[in-house]
Amino acid sequence: MLTGAPWLLAHESMLTVNQPRKVFLYGADYVMWKDASGAVHALPNVCPHMGAMLSEGWCEVQSNGTSNVVCPFHALQFDSDGCTTLPGSGNKTLPQLQPLELIIQGNFIWSYGGCEPKIPIPEILNEFAAQYEFIGFTGDRSVKTDLLTMLLNMHDYNHQNGTHRTLFEIQEVQFKQFIDRGHHSHAYYDMPRTKSKLQDILKNPAILALPKIISAHLENFFPALVIFHGKSPIATIKQCHLFIPESETHTRTYVLMFGKAHSPIVHLLKQNILKLADLVINQDADILGKIYPDTPQKIKLNNEVGMDWVRRNFESFPDVVEPNLSK
Structure with missing residues (x-):
């Protein structure tokens, strides 16, 4: 599972103040919560008394404005250090739970999962936050796949006119360029579309914002981030x-969306834009549930360079090895 890579557990907007989230x-689960000051905390999601899930409990606000997560079984409170106070004693215990180390960068909540960092956190999301409006998050779900x-699905540039054909009316994928910079890469391709049907437009007006030819630029930061520059x-x-x-x-996946409006109509389409991305995630999750994962690949299509990039980095992680796959 590529231990030592940084994982973006959440954007702060995904957390409700004083509401535990699992x-x-x-392979481990944690309870994460945000207090009224905006501070974010995470502990192992198991009460050390009798094993109840802390994420099924609630948060109790303290006099200093912070909050503790409360076990739903016996109402034991745990602070951000994993300490509790036993009923009747009034004394604070030593830490009973080891907090999950979080790295907070603005609204981005990263973690190495308690492992030694092997590659750095990409800076590009901080750049987006500074230069673009945050539109929102969507598509947050757990997919039954390794x-x-x-990652192979996300870097399979040939699947656009199959998996997403009905959504975008894509006719074909015209691959143009792949730039390999180790754990960082770029892919460029065009996707001509047929004219959208009226019923599809009525379901999601954001389709009107799509050009007749989608010129895709995907920027990839192995292993945790793929950016579609539209x-x-x-x-x-x-x-x-x-x-x-x-x-x-x-594997959990979700989408963060940033944007810059060139027309006032964009502000009316924000929810539709997020809905469109959610449909993409739905289609990817659906097709991943219809694949026999251990099937030997006897056919290789053109332009599988993105998948080759994933396999090479997966096998050599955290090292970057030749060949360079730019084409």
């Missing part, structure tokens, strides 16, 4: 797909 990483299969006459969009290895058999 997150999984590397991390490698998920531009149309009405807006520039940065659609950021995130991946987190929850376990050996499940």
